[in-house]
Amino acid sequence: KAGVTQTPRYLIKTRGQQVTLSCSPISGHRSVSWYQQTPGQGLQFLFEYFSETQRNKGNFPGRFSGRQFSNSRSEMNVSTLELGDSALYLCASSPDPNIHNEQFFGPGTRLTVL
Amino acid sequence: GENVEQHPSTLSVQEGDSAVIKCTYSDSASNYFPWYKQELGKRPQLIIDIRSNVGEKKDQRIAVTLNKTAKHFSLHITETQPEDSAVYFCAASKTNAGKSTFGDGTTLTVKP
Numbered sequence: 001k002a003g004v005t006q007t008p009r010y011l012i013k014t015r016g017q018q019v020t021l022s023c024s025p026i027s028g029h030r031s032v033s034w035y036q037q038t039p040g041q042g043l044q045f046l047f048e049y050f051s052e053t054q055r056n057k058g059n060f061p062g063r064f065s066g067r068q069f070s071n072s073r074s075e076m077n078v079s080t081l082e083l084g085d086s087a088l089y090l091c092a093s094s095p096d097p098n099i100h101n102e103q104f105f106g107p108g109t110r111l112t113v114l
Numbered sequence: 115g116e117n118v119e120q121h122p123s124t125l126s127v128q129e130g131d132s133a134v135i136k137c138t139y140s141d142s143a144s145n146y147f148p149w150y151k152q153e154l155g156k157r158p159q160l161i162i163d164i165r166s167n168v169g170e171k172k173d174q175r176i177a178v179t180l181n182k183t184a185k186h187f188s189l190h191i192t193e194t195q196p197e198d199s200a201v202y203f204c205a206a207s208k209t210n211a212g213k214s215t216f217g218d219g220t221t222l223t224v225k226p
Contacts, residue, residue, distance in 0.1 A: 033213055035216075042218040048213050056213045101146035101148070101209060101214075102160060102163065106157060
């Protein structure tokens, strides 16, 4: 099976802009979680989608949002970008978190905000 | 919410020595504890995991132990090799949660 894919791999934006990141899970996986990784803060949970519904949300401002489509692909959006949003954004897919907790990570999108 | 603490933040060992990384968690309902290895510029890769109904699990040179009473779990790497050099993350999660709470990571350096 193909692994988790994320597009784009790199993005450069300026403050105030918005950005949309995409994640395609492993075929058959229904859960997609998003994490922000920064050198100082480690891996911070953003949100998790399962069957097109947001089931869990981390402690991020409303500028961070997401959605999941019927084919389990997910997007996350960050509006009004701030310098502190520069980070590696990772998505992870899971077959069915009701049964298994294993998460498989994508390569990430490196976002730089200038 | 869940809180995971990981120690040490950096660890340097000689090739062939053992390395131990420890994590503690706060939520007694957590029942799944994975360990990830992240090499520079790459995605985190699951290397081993353990569920709360098991006290120890081993896979070749890697082992994980879990003490539910004390709420801590540890990663043990024996006969370390230079290619083991990476950042290691522990995590804790619950069935149905769809999220993992990660430790801050341990940078392991194996000197040849």
